[in-house]
Amino acid sequence: GVVMIFAATDGIWRYGALQHLVRIMVGGLAMLVIALIDIRIWYRLAYPIYAVGLVLLIGVEFAGVEVNGSTRWLDFGVARLQPSEVMKPAIALALARYYHDLPQHRVSHVAGLLGALILLALPMSLILRQPDLGTTLLLGTTGVAIVFLAGISWRVIGFASLFAVVAIPLFFKFGLKAYQQERILTFLDPSRDPAGASYHITQSKIALGSGGLQGKGFMRGTQRQGEYVPENRTDFIFTVIGEEFGLIGGLLTMGIYMAVIGVCIWLSYNCKEMFSKLLILGLTTTFALYIFINLGMVMGLAPVVGVPLPLISYGGTVILAVMGGFGLILSAHLHSGVELPRSG
Secondary structure, eight states: OHHHHHHHTTTOGGGTHHHHHHHHHHHHHHHHHHHHSOHHHHHHHHHHHHHHHHHHHHHHHHHOEEETTEEEEEEOSSOEEOHHHHHHHHHHHHHHHHHHHSOGGGTTSHHHHHHHHHHHHHHHHHHHTTTOHHHHHHHHHHHHHHHHHTTOOHHHHHHHHHHHHHHHHHHHHHTSOHHHHHHHHHHHOGGGOTTTTTHHHHHHHHHHHHTTTTOSOTTOOHHHHTTOSTTTTTTTHHHHHHHHHHHHHHHHHHHHHHHHHHHHHHHHHTOOSHHHHHHHHHHHHHHHHHHHHHHHHHTTSSOOOSOOOTTTSSOHHHHHHHHHHHHHHHHHHHTTTOOOOOOO
16 A cells, blocks of 8 residues: 555655555554454443444534535544544444344344344435445445344345335435436446546546556556546555556455455354454455445446545545454454353
8 A cells, every 4th residue: 555655646755655654553553452452342332432433423514624525524633534434343333232132033023123224324324415425335235234144034135125126216316416326327338428427437447458467567657647547546546556567466456355354254253252243244344345346446347436445545544444443353353252241
């Protein structure tokens, strides 16, 4: 991440690479501290952390800072915080505790589903208002994954699928803003507006394709130098990897990500408590969705949404959220023999 931001900013440290290095170091320290805290403490703090996340999201409604047409940040003077990123590990904590406390026979009951739906709907509705469709969908998918892993019945899954078939077109027509609809239509037909709505995807594909097998070499990417790809140190940083290190560099990056995901899934199988197991799998789902959505967007396989490439894209809150999530995963693993209470 530090090296690629350094390349994306023409080798000027103060334009992002130095800040990214500092954030990675702070995030790594936070990860170790979180990992050493007993998992029983995180179990007790699950709902309070979720509540703090909600308060921060409500704060965006009244005192949010607008950047590029979206109001997603809170400015605390010394730093800006993006509450929607804080909510990603918070929702995993809250739902993991919810299903840990919920008796198994109520997992597929209407009352049990309603509780999980409320926990999900509150932050999703606030994030959608910012507007941030990508994070809203990521949060919702993480929640659905945790509900599925908790052991929901296939009958409920079938009804939910039928509901989604009807609801998605209605949500597209009445729930999305005009520019969000345009992004989805552009994804379906990239040639509809090559100089406007399709510009990001078109230039991204050109940059990736121009790298070939081995790439043009470090800091030799012509698409990057010409600044044809917007946001190439944040959401579209994978285009810099693809152009300068080619297919080999891209596959190596994806291979590292897949190794991390595989280790996290393996750690979940060693946990005996439902809270720890669901927490690890929920956080791993969030991490995987970051990757799949960002890479799909950059390659033209998904609509353009504001989802960064974790630990590589420039951005402070997302680093702390991801590293904090890894800390929780390690805490669950290190304390896998601990017995947790059930307060349901």
